[in-house]
Amino acid sequence: MPAIGAAFRAVATNRQLFSGEGPGDGLDERRERLEGLIHQMDWVAAIDACRAAYVAAPATPIEPTPLPSLAAGSPELNVTLGEEPPMGGNGGSPFPYPRRAEAIRQRRQLVEVALRTGSRVDQIRLRYAGEGEPFEAEVHGGGGGGDRGRLELGDGVVIRRIEALSGTRVDRLFLTSSDGQKIGGGGQAGDRPVDWTVPTGSVVLGFSGRSGLELDGLRAVVARFGPLTWQPLGEEAEEP
Numbered sequence: 001m002p003a004i005g006a007a008f009r010a011v012a013t014n015r016q017l018f019s020g021e022g023p024g025d026g027l028d029e030r031r032e033r034l035e036g037l038i039h040q041m042d043w044v045a046a047i048d049a050c051r052a053a054y055v056a057a058p059a060t061p062i063e064p065t066p067l068p069s070l071a072a073g074s075p076e077l078n079v080t081l082g083e084e085p086p087m088g089g090n091g092g093s094p095f096p097y098p099r100r101a102e103a104i105r106q107r108r109q110l111v112e113v114a115l116r117t118g119s120r121v122d123q124i125r126l127r128y129a130g131e132g133e134p135f136e137a138e139v140h141g142g143g144g145g146g147d148r149g150r151l152e153l154g155d156g157v158v159i160r161r162i163e164a165l166s167g168t169r170v171d172r173l174f175l176t177s178s179d180g181q182k183i184g185g186g187g188q189a190g191d192r193p194v195d196w197t198v199p200t201g202s203v204v205l206g207f208s209g210r211s212g213l214e215l216d217g218l219r220a221v222v223a224r225f226g227p228l229t230w231q232p233l234g235e236e237a238e239e240p
Contacts, residue, residue: 088217117185118145
């Protein structure tokens with residue numbers, strides 16, 4: 001009997017892998033999203049075939065290629081931007097996350113973070129990359145403290161964990177990336193601890209905050225990705 005129970009538990013675990021019961025999406029839902037992308041590639045191939053036939057023989061009648069996949073519509077990203085967790089106070093001058101409204105469209109990503117710390121966090125340096133105009137490296141805060149190194153966030157590497165201690169300023173800050181890099185430092189003066197792990201389906205795009213001679217405040221700008229939304233296409237889009 002114990003062996004039968006163990007076998008059923010294994011079956012249930014495998015079923016959850018496909019159905020997504022519990023945390024995260026199941027393989028069936030992920031497969032549906034990938035099918036949507038495959039449909040779009042089919043549209044392109046079919047239209048290219050019509051164009052090639054026209055180039056080869058412009059006067060020959062071309063039979064429109066059926067595109068039944070258009071009935072599914074077009075998948076669009078379902079993403080919202082937020083800021084968390086709050087760290088520090090209201091001193092210094094504000095610095096925004098650059099071109100926030102265009103971040104997703106321009107595929108902007110944070111590619112480097114560096115810190116200087118002493119008894120507090122003196123400085124944060126940020127570098128972004130994306131489509132469109134190049135981004136200048138940002139420096140927020142003063143030149144005190146010591147250099148604590150940098151996180152280099154290459155393709156597919158993101159900030160995974162933020163640990164901090166703050167009061168009226170950011171007193172301590174540690175950042176850990178998804179590939180195991182970690183930088184940070186600071187003191188013990190703050191009374192508000194933060195230990196935040198970026199949830200599944202969310203990505204830290206960058207930071208906003210406040211700074212003067214030190215880092216007065218900091219918040220992570222976070223993109224939260226939901227299931228794809230399907231938008232119907234107009235009838236005119238169904239003609240190749």
